[in-house]
Amino acid sequence: xxxxxxxxxxxxxxxxxxxxxxxxxxxxxxxxxxxxxxxxxxxxxxxxxxxxxxxxxxxxxxxxxxxxxxxxxxxxxxxxxxxxxxxxxxxxxxxxxxxxxxxxxxxxxxxxx
Amino acid sequence: xxxxxxxxxxxxxxxxxxxxxxxxxxxxxxxxxxxxxxxxxxxxxxxxxxxxxxxxxxxxxxxxxxxxxxxxxxxxxxxxxxxxxxxxxxxxxxxxxxxxxxxxxxxxxxxxxxxxxxxxxxxxxxxxxxxxxxxxxxxxxxxxxxxxxxxxxxxxxxxxxxxxxxxxxxxxxxxxxxxxxxxxxxxxxxxxxxxxxxxxxxxxxxxxxxxxxxxxxxxxxxxxxxxxxxxxxxxxxxxxxxxxxxxxxxxxxxxxxxxxxxxxxxxxxxxxxxxxxxxxxxxxxxxxxxxxxxxxxxxxxxxxxxxxx
Numbered sequence: 001x002x003x004x005x006x007x008x009x010x011x012x013x014x015x016x017x018x019x020x021x022x023x024x025x026x027x028x029x030x031x032x033x034x035x036x037x038x039x040x041x042x043x044x045x046x047x048x049x050x051x052x053x054x055x056x057x058x059x060x061x062x063x064x065x066x067x068x069x070x071x072x073x074x075x076x077x078x079x080x081x082x083x084x085x086x087x088x089x090x091x092x093x094x095x096x097x098x099x100x101x102x103x104x105x106x107x108x109x110x111x112x113x
Numbered sequence: 114x115x116x117x118x119x120x121x122x123x124x125x126x127x128x129x130x131x132x133x134x135x136x137x138x139x140x141x142x143x144x145x146x147x148x149x150x151x152x153x154x155x156x157x158x159x160x161x162x163x164x165x166x167x168x169x170x171x172x173x174x175x176x177x178x179x180x181x182x183x184x185x186x187x188x189x190x191x192x193x194x195x196x197x198x199x200x201x202x203x204x205x206x207x208x209x210x211x212x213x214x215x216x217x218x219x220x221x222x223x224x225x226x227x228x229x230x231x232x233x234x235x236x237x238x239x240x241x242x243x244x245x246x247x248x249x250x251x252x253x254x255x256x257x258x259x260x261x262x263x264x265x266x267x268x269x270x271x272x273x274x275x276x277x278x279x280x281x282x283x284x285x286x287x288x289x290x291x292x293x294x295x296x297x298x299x300x301x302x303x304x305x306x307x308x309x310x311x312x313x314x315x316x317x318x319x320x321x322x323x324x325x326x327x328x329x330x331x332x333x334x335x336x337x338x339x340x341x342x343x344x345x346x347x348x349x350x351x352x353x354x355x356x357x358x359x360x361x362x363x364x365x366x367x368x369x370x371x372x373x374x375x376x377x378x379x380x381x382x383x384x385x386x387x388x389x390x391x392x393x394x395x396x397x398x399x400x401x402x403x404x405x406x407x408x409x410x411x412x413x414x415x416x417x418x419x420x421x422x
Contacts, residue, residue, distance in 0.1 A: 002287060002288055002318075002319040002322060002323070005286075005288075005290070005319075005323075006205050006206070006322075009205040009206060009207070009208060009209070010205055012208060013201065013203045013205070013207070017199065017201055021199060023199075027196060030198075031205075038318075038321055038322045038348040039322075074383065084347070085347035085348070085351050085381050086343075086344050086347055086377070086380040086381045088380075095379065095380040095383060096383040097383065098383065098384070099351065104204075105204065105205040105206060105322075106202060106203060106204050106205060107201055107202075107203050107205060108200065108201070108202055109198050109199060109200045109201060109202075110198070110199045110201060111196060111197070111198050111199075112196070112197060112198075112199055113196045113197075
C-alpha cells in the first residue's frame with residue numbers, strides 16, 4: 001500500500017532527529033510495527049532503501065520489532081490476543097472484539113554515530 | 114515510486130474551487146473547468162530529500178581544539194566509539210496526524226461537519242454524493258473536495274448540482290493526506306455550520322491509514338463487489354464509523370449476500386453502523402441524510418458551546 005509515504009515519514013523523523021542531535025550517520029533504524037498495522041514490512045524496507053539513499057541513514061540496517069496484536073472482547077469483558085483484524089474471540093468465538101494493540105507504526109530508536 | 118501500489122509524492126495538484134451558487138462574482142461559474150496549476154511548493158512530502166543536516170563539528174571554530182564530547186554520546190573514551198542508541202519513539206504517521214488534528218480544530222471552530230468517503234473505485238461514491246447534494250437541496254451549505262489521481266471529471270459532476278467542488282489530483286499518490294486537505298481548506302470559503310464531503314481516491318487500502326481531520330470515515334461497499342471485501346481489505350472497514358452498502362437496487366440481479374457482507378464488516382469492526390443505500394432507487398437515502406443532519410447538529414452545538422466557553 002502506501003509504504004512509500006510511510007518511508008518518507010521515517011526519513012523526516014530521522015532528519016529532524018539528526019538536526020536536533022547532530023549525529024554523523026545512522027547505523028540502524030529500529031522500527032516498531034504492530035502485527036495488525038496497515039503496512040507490509042518487506043515493502044517498507046524496500047522503500048526505505050530508496051528514500052534513505054542520500055541521507056545520514058544511507059545503508060542503515062532496518063530492524064523491525066513486531067508488536068503483537070491484542071483486543072478486548074466486549075462479550076467476555078477480557079483482553080484477548082489477535083492475529084488478524086477479523087479474528088474471533090478465542091473464548092466465546094464471537095466477533096465483538098475491539099482492537100487494543102498491534103496497530104503501531106513507530107520509529108523506536110536510531111543507532112547513531 | 115512505490116512498486117507496491119504506485120503511490121508516491123511530488124505530483125499533487127490542487128485545482129481551483131469551481132461551481133457553487135453564484136454569490137457575487139468571485140467564484141467561477143458552475144461547471145467551469147479551470148486549468149490545473151502545478152503547485153509551486155513541494156507537495157506533501159518532498160520528492161528529493163533536503164540536504165543532510167550539518168554534521169556535529171569535531172573542532173569548535175575559533176578554538177582550534179578537538180572536541181570529542183560534541184558527538185551524541187557527549188563523552189569520549191579511548192577505544193570506544195560514539196555509537197549509541199537514541200530512543201525516539203515517534204509515530205511514522207505523526208506528521209500527518211498532527212496536521213489532521215489542526216484540520217479538525219479548524220473545522221470544529223467553524224462548526225463544519227466533515228466526512229471522508231472511502232471505497233474502491235466504482236462503488237458509486239460520486240453518484241451517491243450527487244444524489245445526496247440534490248436531496249439536501251441547498252438547505253445545508255455544502256462543499257466537496259474530490260480526490261483523484263488525474264482529471265477534474267468528478268468535481269465537474271458535483272459542480273453541476275450547484276455545489277462548489279475542489280479537485281485535488283494526487284498525481285502518482287494513492288490517497289489524500291492531511292496536508293493536501295490543509296492546503297485545500299483555506300481556498301474554499303467554507304460557510305460556518307456547513308457540510309464538507311471529502312471524496313477520497315478510489316482505493317480500499319491506502320486511505321485507511323491517513324487521518325484527514327474528518328469527523329468520520331464513511332466506507333462505501335457496493336453490491337457489485339465481492340461480499341468478502343471487508344475481510345480482504347479489513348483496514349478500511351476497521352477505520353470507518355459508517356458503511357454504506359450501496360447499489361442495493363441491483364440485489365435482485367446478483368448473487369450478492371448482503372447479510373453476509375454486513376456480518377463480515379462487523380467482524381472487522383463491531384461498532385460499525387451500516388446503511389443500505391441506492392442512489393438510483395433512493396433506498397436508504399432518508400436514513401443517510403438523517404445521519405448527516407445529526408452530525409451537522411452536533412458540529413453546530415459544539416461550535417456554539419465553544420463560543421460560550
